[in-house]
Amino acid sequence: MKKIIIFVLMSAGLLMAEVEWRHDYASARSQAQKSGKPMMVLLVSRTCRWCQKLKNRTLQNPEISYFINSRFIPVLVYRGEGGFPEIIHSTLVPTTFFLTPDEKMIIPPVKGYWEPTEYMSDLKLAFEKFKKMQSLH
Numbered sequence: 001m002k003k004i005i006i007f008v009l010m011s012a013g014l015l016m017a018e019v020e021w022r023h024d025y026a027s028a029r030s031q032a033q034k035s036g037k038p039m040m041v042l043l044v045s046r047t048c049r050w051c052q053k054l055k056n057r058t059l060q061n062p063e064i065s066y067f068i069n070s071r072f073i074p075v076l077v078y079r080g081e082g083g084f085p086e087i088i089h090s091t092l093v094p095t096t097f098f099l100t101p102d103e104k105m106i107i108p109p110v111k112g113y114w115e116p117t118e119y120m121s122d123l124k125l126a127f128e129k130f131k132k133m134q135s136l137h
Helices: 002-015 025-035 049-058 062-071 116-135
Strands: 040-043 073-078 095-099 105-111
Touching: 002 062, 025 040, 025 073, 040 049, 040 062, 049 062, 062 116
Parallel strands: 040 073
Antiparallel strands: 040 095, 095 105
């Protein structure tokens, strides 16, 4: 019975999971340095319908949001509103950047809207490459 209760509670938490966005790039970077986690920086525009679709469909997927929250420091930044380094630059939005805590690019930026399955493959690729980069140091 105890195992069933734990399973139900964990399942409910997974279903209600949302990405825990940071909106201050500098403090997110500091948190990444302290935790040793990579950053996932999503560059969006307030008027971009594909950005909204990515946030409302792909990033609301419980598996995606759980994966992001458990392995990355997620940062949401708006194009044209500053407060983030020049490395976070793209003419297309949405664009997802995967950075080490010291701001090195892990994989090339992921541009555009992606369905959950495809987006998850990029998340896994970035995290695995980050782990390999860490093991080399």
